[in-house]
Amino acid sequence: MSNFPSNEKALGMYRKMYTIRKYEECLYYLFLEGMMPGSLHQSTGEEACAVGMLYDLRTEDWMATTHRPAGHDIAKGVDIKAMMCEMFGSEEGCCGGHGGAMHTGDIRVGAMPANAIVGGDLPIAAGVALSNKMKHNDNVVVCFLGDGATNEGSYHETMNVVGLWKLPVIFACENNLYGANTSVLLSYYAENPAADRAECYGIPSEVVDGNDVLAVNEAATRAIARARAGEGATILELKTYRHGGHSRNDACGYRPDAEEDFWINQHDPVKSFRKVILEHGVISETELEAIEAEIEKEIDEAAEYAKTAKQPDYDSATKNIFWEGK
Amino acid sequence: MIMAKMTIAEAYKQAIRNEMLKDDTVFCIGEDEDIPGGMGGSFTVTKGLGEEFGANVAIEGEDGKLHLKGCDDVGYNRVFNTPISEIVTAGLCVGAAMHGMKPVADVHYGDFLFCMMDQLVNQAAKMCYMSNGQVHVPMVMRAPVGATSRGAQHAQSLESFFCHVPGLKVICPSTPYDAKGMMTEAIRDPDPVMVFEHKLLYSGKTMANAVGEVPEEDYTVPFGKAAIRREGKDLTIVANMLMWYRAMEAAEELEKEGISVEVIDPRSLVPFDYETILASICKTHKLMIVHEDHYTGGWGATLGSYVAENAIMDLDAPIVRLAALDTPIPFSPKLENYVVPSTAGILEAARKLAKM
Numbered sequence: 001m002s003n004f005p006s007n008e009k010a011l012g013m014y015r016k017m018y019t020i021r022k023y024e025e026c027l028y029y030l031f032l033e034g035m036m037p038g039s040l041h042q043s044t045g046e047e048a049c050a051v052g053m054l055y056d057l058r059t060e061d062w063m064a065t066t067h068r069p070a071g072h073d074i075a076k077g078v079d080i081k082a083m084m085c086e087m088f089g090s091e092e093g094c095c096g097g098h099g100g101a102m103h104t105g106d107i108r109v110g111a112m113p114a115n116a117i118v119g120g121d122l123p124i125a126a127g128v129a130l131s132n133k134m135k136h137n138d139n140v141v142v143c144f145l146g147d148g149a150t151n152e153g154s155y156h157e158t159m160n161v162v163g164l165w166k167l168p169v170i171f172a173c174e175n176n177l178y179g180a181n182t183s184v185l186l187s188y189y190a191e192n193p194a195a196d197r198a199e200c201y202g203i204p205s206e207v208v209d210g211n212d213v214l215a216v217n218e219a220a221t222r223a224i225a226r227a228r229a230g231e232g233a234t235i236l237e238l239k240t241y242r243h244g245g246h247s248r249n250d251a252c253g254y255r256p257d258a259e260e261d262f263w264i265n266q267h268d269p270v271k272s273f274r275k276v277i278l279e280h281g282v283i284s285e286t287e288l289e290a291i292e293a294e295i296e297k298e299i300d301e302a303a304e305y306a307k308t309a310k311q312p313d314y315d316s317a318t319k320n321i322f323w324e325g326k
Numbered sequence: 327m328i329m330a331k332m333t334i335a336e337a338y339k340q341a342i343r344n345e346m347l348k349d350d351t352v353f354c355i356g357e358d359e360d361i362p363g364g365m366g367g368s369f370t371v372t373k374g375l376g377e378e379f380g381a382n383v384a385i386e387g388e389d390g391k392l393h394l395k396g397c398d399d400v401g402y403n404r405v406f407n408t409p410i411s412e413i414v415t416a417g418l419c420v421g422a423a424m425h426g427m428k429p430v431a432d433v434h435y436g437d438f439l440f441c442m443m444d445q446l447v448n449q450a451a452k453m454c455y456m457s458n459g460q461v462h463v464p465m466v467m468r469a470p471v472g473a474t475s476r477g478a479q480h481a482q483s484l485e486s487f488f489c490h491v492p493g494l495k496v497i498c499p500s501t502p503y504d505a506k507g508m509m510t511e512a513i514r515d516p517d518p519v520m521v522f523e524h525k526l527l528y529s530g531k532t533m534a535n536a537v538g539e540v541p542e543e544d545y546t547v548p549f550g551k552a553a554i555r556r557e558g559k560d561l562t563i564v565a566n567m568l569m570w571y572r573a574m575e576a577a578e579e580l581e582k583e584g585i586s587v588e589v590i591d592p593r594s595l596v597p598f599d600y601e602t603i604l605a606s607i608c609k610t611h612k613l614m615i616v617h618e619d620h621y622t623g624g625w626g627a628t629l630g631s632y633v634a635e636n637a638i639m640d641l642d643a644p645i646v647r648l649a650a651l652d653t654p655i656p657f658s659p660k661l662e663n664y665v666v667p668s669t670a671g672i673l674e675a676a677r678k679l680a681k682m
Contacts, residue, residue, distance in 0.1 A: 062425070096458030103456040112424070113457035117448050123417020124449060130418055131425035133401035134353070154444070157414035164409075165382075165400045230399070321492050323454050323462035323516040 003218060007282045011291075013055055013213055014277055017047040018292055020071040021270045022299050023080060027070070027087065030303060031248060036087055040101050043071035045211075045243035046174055048269035050075040052216025053142050053172045053236075056224065062110045064125040064143040067102040069114035072144055077109040081302040090309035097312045098320065118179075119145065119152030122171070126158050129167035129233075140227040141169045142220075148179025150193040159235070163201035166232030170223040173237045174210060180246040181254050195237040203233050210238030211269040214276075240269075329539040335528040337502040337540050338371045338468075341509035342430055344544065346379055346404060349428065352513055353379075355406040356415060356432040362386075368434040369470055369528045372405065379404035412438055416445035416467070423465040424453060428513055435480045436469035436522065450518040451493030465519070466512045472524040472568055472618060473655045473666050481655035481662075483619040485566070488520045489595050489628070496596040497549060498522040500567045502538040504593055507547030514546070524567040524618075533571050550597035554606070558588035561680050562606040564629065565616035566592055569667060573616055576673040585680045595625050603629065604637050611642040612679055616667050621649035643682035646675055 004010070024044040030036045043050065050071035054063060057076070065072040073083060078094060086093025086104050093099070094106050095113065102116035112128075115121035125143035132139045149155055150173060162169055173194035177184055190196050198205035204226070208219045216238060223234035241263035245252045252260075278285055332340070345352045358364050359372045362385050366373020376383060380403045384392040396403050408415045412433065419429040433439060439446065446467065454462040473481040488496045495517055499508040505523075512519040530537035555570055556577055565573040570591040577587035588606050592598060607613055613633060615626035630645045648667040656662055 095456060095460070098458045099456045105457065105460070107457065107460040113453060113461065115449070117444055120417075120444055120449055123414040123445065124421035124424070126414065127418040127421020127423070127429075128425045129421070130400070131422040131427045133399070134403075134422075134427065136401055154413045154417065157409075157411040158417065160409060161411065161414045161418070165397075167400075320455050320457075320459040322495070324459055325516075 003214075004280060005214070005217070009055070010277050010280070010282045013051050013217070014273055015291065015295065016051045016055065016075050017213065017270050017273060019080070019295050019299070020047045020050060020074045022296055023074060023083075024070060026299050026303050028244070035307065037089055038100055039248045041068040041247050042242070042244045043068050045264065045269065046176065046240045047071055048213035048216050048273065049172060049174050049210045049238045049240055052213045053144075053170070053220045055217060056221065057110070057142060058139070059110050060137070060139045062112055062128050062139070062141050064112045064121040064128070064141065065105070065114045066118070066121060066144055066146060066149075067114065067116040068146070069102070069104050073104050073106070073111050073114070076111040078104065078106045078111050080299060081305060082106065084302040084306040085309045088306045088309060089311065090306060091312035091316060092309040096316060098316075119149040119154035121145065122149065122154050122158040125169050126162050126167050129162070129169040130165070132168055138228040139168070140224055142172060143169055144172050144174060146179065147173060147175040147177070147184050147193050148187070149173070150197065151187055159198070159201040159203060162233045163203045166230070168227035168230070169233045170220065170227055171233065171235045173235065174240050175237055176240050176242045178242070178246070178255070181250065183254070192237050194235050198235040203235050205235040205237065207237045207239065210240030211263070211267050211272065213269060213273050328542040330542055331537060332502050332540050333528060333530045333537050334500070334502050334505045334523070335370050337505035338509050338523070339373075339375070340540070341506045342372070342513070343375060343378070345510060345513045346375065351426060352428045352430060353404045353406065354430050355408060355418060357408055357410055357434060359405050359407050361407055367432050369523075369525065371468070372432070376405035376407070381405035382407055412441035413445060416442035417449065419465040419467070420445055420449045420453065420463055423463045423518075424461045428464050430466045430468070430513060432468035434470070436471040436484050437479050437482050439467070439469055439484060446488075446494070446518070446520075447491050451491045454517065455493055462516050463518045464516045466521060467518065468521045468523060470525045471522050472526055473650075473662050474525050475657060475659050475662055477657040478654035483522070483617065483650065485522050485595055486619045486623055486625045489625050493518070494596065495519045495549060495594075496522070497594045498566045499547070499593060500524060500527055500570065500591065501536070502540045504547050504553070506540050507545050508549070508593065510544070511546040511549060515549070522567070526568055527571075533568070535571070547593070549594040550599050551594065552590050552592045552599040552602040554588065554602065555591050556587065556589040558586040558610065560586045560610055561612045561614065561676060562588045562590060562603070562610045563614045563616060563672070563676065564590045564592060564603055564626075566595070567618065569616040569618055572667065572669040573672055575669045576676055579673055580676055580680070583677070585677070587676060598629070600632055600636075603633070607633065607637055607640050611640060612682070613641065614646040614648065614676060614679055616648045616672055618650050618666055620652050621647065622652050624649050643679055646679050648672060648675055
């Protein structure tokens with residue numbers, strides 16, 4: 001590969017990807033054990049999108065995400081323990097137990113509270129970009145969406161204004177081929193629901209292998225540079241796949257076995273990148289295994305901590321309906 | 327104190343302009359905010375602000391064609407003329423507000439708020455709560471309401487919808503003094519504020535007494551404090567916007583008949599000043615509630631139940647509620663006047679209640 005990153009960056013990206021993978025796995029088992037309340041929309045299989053898009057951002061570059069936010073949050077730097085506590089509804093959670101799995105975030109690291117209305121985050125991300133433009137800084141916003149969001153009215157209203165006003169946003173459409181249970185084939189007439197429709201809004205686009213973290217990162221680098229230079233938005237359509245179902249109770253009976261085999265077994269973003277960094281001699285396998293063990297330990301400890309983390313007092317229920325100040 | 331006589335529309339404009347002069351983070355956004363040769367929103371409130379503070383516009387040049395101005399870098403504007411796209415207009419406000427700006431947005435007609443309901447109800451109202459105070463949304467959304475012979479989709483009074491959403495503040499100023507003071511308060515407020523403005527009160531043409539003296543100086547009218555528009559001892563009428571003007575007309579008539587009516591304008595629906603109303607009931611022991619919003623689920627229903635829960639022993643008669651009938655608002659002026667509470671209707675109901 002022509003632009004292979006420094007060893008430090010390659011390993012840094014792998015660390016993030018492995019953390020996301022293991023975090024989601026840990027949650028999966030906690031749910032199976034009946035330990036955790038609510039539902040769960042997991043990002044397993046989409047780690048390269050999160051890390052490739054967000055690895056080079058500054059803290060002041062905000063990130064907007066969806067009902068499937070864990071990977072994005074981890075990649076943006078939200079604390080694992082605070083995320084895990086949030087999953088248990090603890091007051092020690094990143095949203096004090098007010099948010100839960102679909103609203104995690106930490107604005108101190110630029111991770112906006114995740115948005116569980118499909119397409120809901122798009123105009124809001126544009127608003128943050130407008131604010132950056134009015135403040136005359138060169139911060140950018142990365143806004144994640146799924147393929148399903150491209151058929152929402154909010155998508156088209158947002159893209160129209162973002163294109164017209166050249167707002168510094170990068171839209172990362174994770175096209176995982178299904179909007180909940182419904183195939184993109186039932187939702188859009190052609191192959192690339194985000195990229196195909198970008199041109200009519202005057203927004204450049206790229207279709208990218210969303211399971212190749214280096215390809216995602218290179219596309220993100222180009223888009224971020226354009227936005228910082230005042231040249232406006234980019235739409236990146238990242239082709240990827242959920243390893244699991246849409247949500248906790250979805251067994252994915254609608255997906256062909258061959259399709260699952262291709263994406264999950266032959267094109268796994270974490271395993272592929274692991275192979276790449278070992279081949280490039282970034283690190284020895286023994287050293288990498290030690291790092292992986294360290295990540296697993298961190299996640300296990302966060303989960304153990306979260307199980308008994310403090311539950312909120314009842315008076316928390318009526319806090320922050322209106323802002324109570326910092 | 328230097329005072330100036332002005333309309334409600336002028337008072338709103340003065341409040342917004344003053345805040346824009348003082349605070350760089352305040353900006354206006356919406357359809358037709360200030361298009362050269364245009365109206366300035368539907369009701370003139372934002373006219374001139376784009377010219378003064380910078381806006382994206384198309385202006386006729388010497389070649390007789392339209393030329394764009396303020397479009398190369400919109401970041402230098404303080405007034406944004408949007409396409410007819412309610413979702414992104416509201417969403418831009420939510421995002422910008424979360425990022426430290428103070429957007430003041432509007433729609434031509436309040437009815438169009440329904441096109442942006444997700445952004446108002448799921449986003450603006452819930453961001454502070456869901457994030458447990460990590461972010462907050464200091465935005466203002468202005469919405470003209472009230473029936474004016476334009477049919478069912480340009481006529482609704484929508485205040486009660488939004489009172490049902492925790493996280494939104496809801497106000498309905500209806501004098502020039504309150505318009506300036508409450509708009510200033512709304513812009514400075516750290517949370518999303520829905521401002522409902524009655525179309526028939528903007529200019530003083532329909533209600534001559536809707537024009538009034540406004541201090542030139544900086545002042546605010548705090549939310550959650552009702553205004554006693556008229557003191558009385560026999561009967562309390564709680565009514566907002568156009569309806570309290572009609573209640574005042576009725577009260578003047580009743581005075582001649584020896585019935586003394588207290589008229590209270592809540593001004594702010596969220597937060598709501600129950601105390602002033604309970605204190606009035608302690609004095610008059612009779613309560614009538616009038617609003618142009620529909621009867622079922624209207625804010626008056628909540629007020630009525632609150633009084634029943636907390637002060638029923640102070641009442642000498644059942645609570646009387648007048649509201650728009652539960653029909654879409656018809657176009658025909660004759661039917662519209664029948665559906666919306668009238669001065670005559672208030673008078674008749676008040677007379678009956680006074681005798682109970």
